[in-house]
Amino acid sequence: MTQLIQACKYFCNSRKRFKFLYLALIYNLAILNAQHLVEKENQWNVAIYPTFTPDFHSYAIKILDDTLVNGLVYHKVYYSYDSINTVWNYRYGFIREDTLKRVYYKRDHDNEVLLYDFNLNVNDTFKIDEFCTLQVVEIDSISLNDGQTRKRLKLVRKGEPGWGHEYWIDGIGSQFGLINHFGFCVTDYSDVLLCFYNNNKLLFPMAPASCFLTKNDEASNKPRIKLFPNPFHSYIKFENSNSQFRSFKLTTLTGKVMLNGRFEDAGSKINTEALIYGIYLFIVEAENGKQCVSRLIKY
The missing domain is CATH 1.20.5 (Single alpha-helices involved in coiled-coils or other helix-helix interfaces)
Structure with missing residues (x-):
């Protein structure tokens, strides 16, 4: 019993x-x-890093009003260019998401384009244009700051594995921002996602270095630092003719620091053999805290 x-x-x-x-x-x-990417009060703060100039700055995108276009419900895309996002302006962009988690973008009277398809599987392709097709090579998930789990897709340019990679996060978009991630297909794209908010709560990333960069037009901030080769492989050489800039760091596009140091300690050459191929930000910093940023590609 x-x-x-x-x-x-x-x-x-x-x-x-x-x-x-x-x-x-x-x-x-x-x-x-x-998760829905097209949701009111979603906000993306994006940095623009023009190649090899100190003239970097930010903008923010927010999804607000809905509207009917050709019988389809879209949301209007608003932009803000001040660091505290007090002024939002509509710039003739519409965005929508269907039940299959495909996101479409339309500008004014142009035809809509497919911006994302979060239902893709490994080895599926996503055509940007006749010259560029992306392919999914890996799918995993990440956790946001509030504990939510989001699907993440890793994509490469099909047939060119050394080009680098791009991540899409379900409900957030690309590491290159919401709208302009098609620039991944060219070498001079400049938009990078800094932070993602929902209802003014920071959901991604965990601990950003900054969520908004203020435009800097001071000529004295020009770094006068030459970096070569670019693309690089096992090393980066530099020539620093501006003693104002003393330290450097090499980060991923999501802000993870991979290398850092001071110019006088590094000599004129930085070993990069341990880095995987992809796109990095080379950030130089002056004693007063001012920074300049360049993009480098490892092949």
Whole structure:
């Protein structure tokens, strides 16, 4: 009888554990699949890093009003160019998302273009134009600051694995910002996502170095630093003719610091053999904290 009672208790407890795990699984799947990129009050803060100049700055995008265009419901895309986002202006852009998690963008009277397809699987392709097609090479998930789990796709330029890669995060977009990620297909693109908000809450990334960069027009900030070769492979050489800039760091596009140091300690050459191929930001900093940024590509 004792053994029978113990068996019943074990069976009941097992059913409770199974029910708990099942509910937890359903809950997590619901979170993972219920994200919408096109949602009011979503905000993207983006940096513009013109190649090899100190003239970097930021803008913010927010999805606000909805409107009807050709029988389809779109949301208007607003822009702000001040660091505290007090003024928002509509710039003739419309965005929508269908039930298959495909995101479309339309400017004024132009035809809409497919901006994202978050239903892609590994090896699926996404055509940008006749000259560039992206291919999904990996799918995983990441956690946002509020604990949500989001699907993430890693894409490369098809047939050119040394070109670098791009990440799409479900409900957020690309690491190159919301609208302009097609620039990944050319070498001189400059937009980089700094921060993503929903209802003024920072959801991504975890600890950004900055969520808005102020435009800097002072001629004295020009770094007069030559970096070569670019693209690079096993090393970067530099010539620093501006003693104002003392330190440097090499980061990923998401802000992760891969290398850092001071110019006088590094000599004239930085070893980069340990870095994987891709696109990096080379940031130089003056003693007063002012920075200049350049983009480098490792092949």
